[in-house]
Amino acid sequence: MILTDFDYARAASLEEALTLLAGTDGARVLAGGQSLLPGLRTGAEKARLLIDVRHLAQLRGVGQDGGELRIGALTTLAELAADPLVRAGAPELAAAARANGDPQVRNLGTVGGNLAATERPTDLPVAAIAAGARAELAGPGGTRTAPAEELAASGVPAGEVLTALLVPAAGAAAAFEKTADRATRYPVCAAAVRITPDGPRIAVTGATPRALRLRGVEDRLRGGPYTTTAVLAAFRAEPRELFVPGRGTSAEYLGHLAGVLTARALARAAAHSSA
Numbered sequence: 001m002i003l004t005d006f007d008y009a010r011a012a013s014l015e016e017a018l019t020l021l022a023g024t025d026g027a028r029v030l031a032g033g034q035s036l037l038p039g040l041r042t043g044a045e046k047a048r049l050l051i052d053v054r055h056l057a058q059l060r061g062v063g064q065d066g067g068e069l070r071i072g073a074l075t076t077l078a079e080l081a082a083d084p085l086v087r088a089g090a091p092e093l094a095a096a097a098r099a100n101g102d103p104q105v106r107n108l109g110t111v112g113g114n115l116a117a118t119e120r121p122t123d124l125p126v127a128a129i130a131a132g133a134r135a136e137l138a139g140p141g142g143t144r145t146a147p148a149e150e151l152a153a154s155g156v157p158a159g160e161v162l163t164a165l166l167v168p169a170a171g172a173a174a175a176f177e178k179t180a181d182r183a184t185r186y187p188v189c190a191a192a193v194r195i196t197p198d199g200p201r202i203a204v205t206g207a208t209p210r211a212l213r214l215r216g217v218e219d220r221l222r223g224g225p226y227t228t229t230a231v232l233a234a235f236r237a238e239p240r241e242l243f244v245p246g247r248g249t250s251a252e253y254l255g256h257l258a259g260v261l262t263a264r265a266l267a268r269a270a271a272h273s274s275a
């Protein structure tokens with residue numbers, strides 16, 4: 001049962017959703033409802049108006065234009081995990097979607113909702129950062145794009161709707177690894193990597209205050225080899241304050257776990273890139 005009052009509107013178009021969003025304090029976009037509705041039940045989330053965008057076909061589906069995948073914000077996590085274009089061009093995103101929650105959450109939860117949810121670490125932001133993805137956002141002033149890293153840092157700005165994720169389709173040299181909380185399946189720590197001609201791109205979440213790209217670790221590993229010893233040493237050189245203790249785990253443990261998961265992901269990505 002949800003104990004607070006709120007209104008509900010089913011947006012017939014993206015333009016109507018933006019108008020409703022601009023016109024009501026406390027208006028929230030409703031997609032799959034897998035974060036927002038439990039949050040409203042517990043009181044962790046507040047809303048005066050829920051703007052249901054689930055029927056907007058233009059926000060759904062995966063396409064490829066040259067070297068870039070366009071993943072509509074309403075694409076479900078199950079669709080993302082199974083999509084052949086995503087599995088071939090951005091395997092870290094497909095793996096992150098597969099690692100998410102349980103079948104019901106994956107069938108209802110959406111790409112946009114997973115990227116926009118801020119109350120605890122989720123799986124897709126870290127994969128999107130490693131992939132060098134950009135978020136497409138619609139607002140009163142039109143459409144713009146922002147790096148996934150910026151979205152993870154500041155969330156979807158008030159008044160804007162996340163419409164798509166734009167992802168360089170780089171092939172198989174990418175991977176995602178996660179240690180899940182046993183009760184919730186949310187990440188205790190997750191790492192995503194993509195090996196590019198300029199070196200590895202590495203992002204971590206759960207162990208860190210938010211999904212973060214670890215440029216220091218990338219610099220130390222540039223040129224390889226990506227052995228477990230080298231990766232763990234690169235993580236040990238990071239400032240300890242980067243890793244936040246929590247849920248009965250120390251910062252030292254989480255820093256080590258982040259290194260182990262990154263080493264596994266790099267080994268898998270490197271094996272695929274040379275296959």
Ligand SMILES: Cc1cc2nc3c(=O)[nH]c(=O)nc-3n(C[C@H](O)[C@H](O)[C@H](O)COP(=O)(O)OP(=O)(O)OC[C@H]3O[C@@H](n4cnc5c(N)ncnc54)[C@H](O)[C@@H]3O)c2cc1C
Pocket residue numbers: 028029030031032033034035036037038073074077099100101102105108109110111112113114115116117118121122123124156160161162163180184185186187
């Ligand atoms: C039992 C359970 C287990 C879970 N396990 C995991 C897990 O292992 N890993 C993980 O990462 N997550 C996990 N989740 C969270 C789940 O994956 C997310 O709740 C889901 O992906 C969010 O998508 P949604 O479409 O349901 O978003 P909603 O709940 O509808 O919205 C979430 C937030 O995003 C905003 N929003 C949604 N879409 C947009 C948009 N297009 N533009 C702007 N703002 C938007 C909403 O306003 C709200 O603030 C779990 C959830 C449950 C209930």
